[in-house]
Amino acid sequence: MDKQFWLDKWHKGEIGFHEGQPNSLLEQHWSTLGVAAGSAVLVPLCGKAQDLRWLAEQGLRVIGIELAQTAIEAFFAEQGWVPERDEQGPYQRYRAGGVELYCGDIFDLPALALDEVGVVYDRAALIAFPPELRRSYAAMLQEALPELKQLFLITLEYPQAEMSGPPFSVAEDEIRTLYGAQFGIEQLAHAEPERRFRQTTLSYLTESAWWLKK
Ligand SMILES: C[S@@+](CC[C@H](N)C(=O)[O-])C[C@H]1O[C@@H](n2cnc3c(N)ncnc32)[C@H](O)[C@@H]1O
Known part of the structure; x- marks a missing residue:
């Protein structure tokens, strides 16, 4: 999944992952x-995601x-907020309403030295990456965030052979491989998602919420 893939999705308005609430x-x-x-x-x-505003609230x-x-x-436009803008290393930073958004590649995160971050909320981030990038992403997060203690993670599971991602299927054993050495892992929810990402004929599709804690 290269960066252009996602920029094209936004350009064409193909953002079925966006929940709007x-x-x-x-x-x-x-x-x-x-x-x-x-x-x-x-x-x-x-x-x-509206999750950003909800978390700030x-x-x-x-x-x-x-x-x-x-x-x-x-x-920011949808919230009716006018952000302040500046540059932070490789990122453009936008700030308003208690939300700071950095425009750039997640893999440049180490440049920000976000030592104060203790919690990650990951919805449709891990599952946006193919397997080899998932390994790099999870390892990079744990290295770049020295104070990371808790991670709320939402994943999907379906037979990968029946559909190409993203979103990719991520099962419990992979979450344990990626995070199990550092975190205790609790499954908070496991059910059919309320909404489907695409019209498909998958044999099954489940969504899980996980709480990872040191
Ligand atoms: C599946 S969407 C999920 C968006 C959001 N979490 C949500 O729940 O609506 C994945 C998002 O990641 C962004 N993205 C993909 N690769 C990225 C990267 N390497 N660095 C930063 N953002 C990236 C895409 O532009 C897209 O908006």
Whole structure:
């Protein structure tokens, strides 16, 4: 999945992954997780998700990383917020309403030295990458965020042979391989998703929410 693939998706408005409202698993489970108000939460591959605003409304400092400038500008315009802009290393940073969005490649994250980030919210980020990039992404997050203690992760599972990703199918054993050495892993939910990413005839499709904690 190269960067142009995603920029083209945004350009053509092919953003079926965008929910337009806060994710229901996030809303359902977040308050039970005991994340302290004021914590810095990183949202990798954030798109223009309403989750960003919802997390800021919970009193969190929200930091998103997104490749597509179109997505970032649409996010702020849709909230009716006018962001301040500056440059931070390889990223363009946009800030308003308690949300900081960095426009650029997630793999440049080490350049930001975000030592204050203790929590990651990953919806449709890990599963946006093919297998080899998933390994690099998970390893990079753990290395770039020295204070990372908690990760709320939403994944999909389906027979990979029946559809090409993204979104890719990610099963529990892979999550354990990627994160199990550093984190305890609890499955919070496992069900058919409320909405399908595409019209497909998959034999099965399930969505899971995971809470990873050191
Ligand atoms: C499947 S979407 C998920 C968006 C968002 N998390 C949501 O729930 O709506 C994946 C997003 O990641 C962005 N993206 C893909 N590769 C990226 C990369 N290497 N660095 C930063 N963002 C990337 C895409 O532009 C796209 O907006």
